[in-house]
Amino acid sequence: MKSVVRIGLCVAALWGGAALAGDESYGGSGLNQGASTYHHEGLGSQTGLYVLLGGGTEGYTGANAPDLNIGFSYGATVGYKPTKMLGLEVGYNGGLTDIDRAGPGGAANGADIVRNAGQAAVTVGLTATALQPYLMGGIGIQNYNVRGLSPLFGYTDDTAGYVPAGVGLRYNIGHLLTADARVDYNFPFSQSFAPSGANGAWDGRYQALLQIGGTY
Template sequence: MKSVIRMGLCVAALWGGAALAGEDWKQPGTGGSGMERERSVYRAEDRGADTGLYVLLGGGTEGYTGSNAAALNPGFAYGATVGVKPSKLLGFELNYNGALNDVDLAGPGGTADGADIVRQGGQAAITLGLTTTKLQPYVLGGVGIQNYNVRGASPVFGFVDDTSGYVPAGVGLRYNITRLITADARVDYNIPFAQDFAPDNDVGDGRYKALLQLGGTY
């Protein structure tokens, strides 16, 4: 719960700073050539959502649902995304993501020195914007593959090393702060398939991830 609250505060701080940056960016210039003055009064809302290549890096939190929620503590998550938007609404992206979690049943500190569960994965996804504005909500869906490395005594409370697939489905909010700076906050739920990592591997025994990413659109 503390990780989720911290993530919410980070998102709120980001949007506040981004809004101030956006207002400064829209202020008209007081000198220079006519072309410079035209660029200085360029209004982001007239431009709306960006198109083109984008790259994002960030971190957040990841936890588990269903029967696995009580067994695994939420932990640090990280990700890197490369995508392209051929239009203001449609996007295609490749994402590398991972997380570090402890087994709650093992007590404080888990079973190993460091994270008990190290997960790494990659996914391909499609994003669909819900508006064409600079501040753009969107939905995403795709397919991915992931590897679980269970550290310490293995198997640990029924958790074992495993490579499996998953289906990510989520929502996000992207903000083009300037022409080159992009902020992205997203939350997704990942449905496992062909997974033997945990004692329970049903649809409801998946994982959630919240990421705050910064990068650029080119």
């Protein structure tokens, strides 16, 4: 029964398209509409709203690298791709870090430093394919919360800005599932959470995330 209904709908659609194409009063708009529909379907899951969630790792560079261990990071991203090549997104990311000098147990019950951040970014694809490498850049703000005995090592709560820049690889599986792997470096500004007081371009943070979600 479903097959009969589908066949009937196809016949009706074809008949309607032929009637519109043959009617001079439409000026060929039926063909243009068909081409537009085909183009939209051809874009598939490479355009539209996307939502991603995942985790990975992060670490610090420059003057802050010796004292801060590599830790766990996590993130969530909501974005929109108006074209295959361009993406606009906002995201949340966080990180858990221990102070190396505090020893194996750290300075707190759990992470010594908890970082929470929000950012806005633009992605630019390097190819218009389902497996797409891309470049990413934007601006963000992050908050450092030091816990336990961390202040004894010179660390303090702080809110600072940063500029994320990185590369990624996105893969659209079918029309819904999207996998996204990215590595970015975050250039800090107005940063003063660490005892080093380092705020140079290379006294920042790197992050690697694998996120899974969908494009709709």
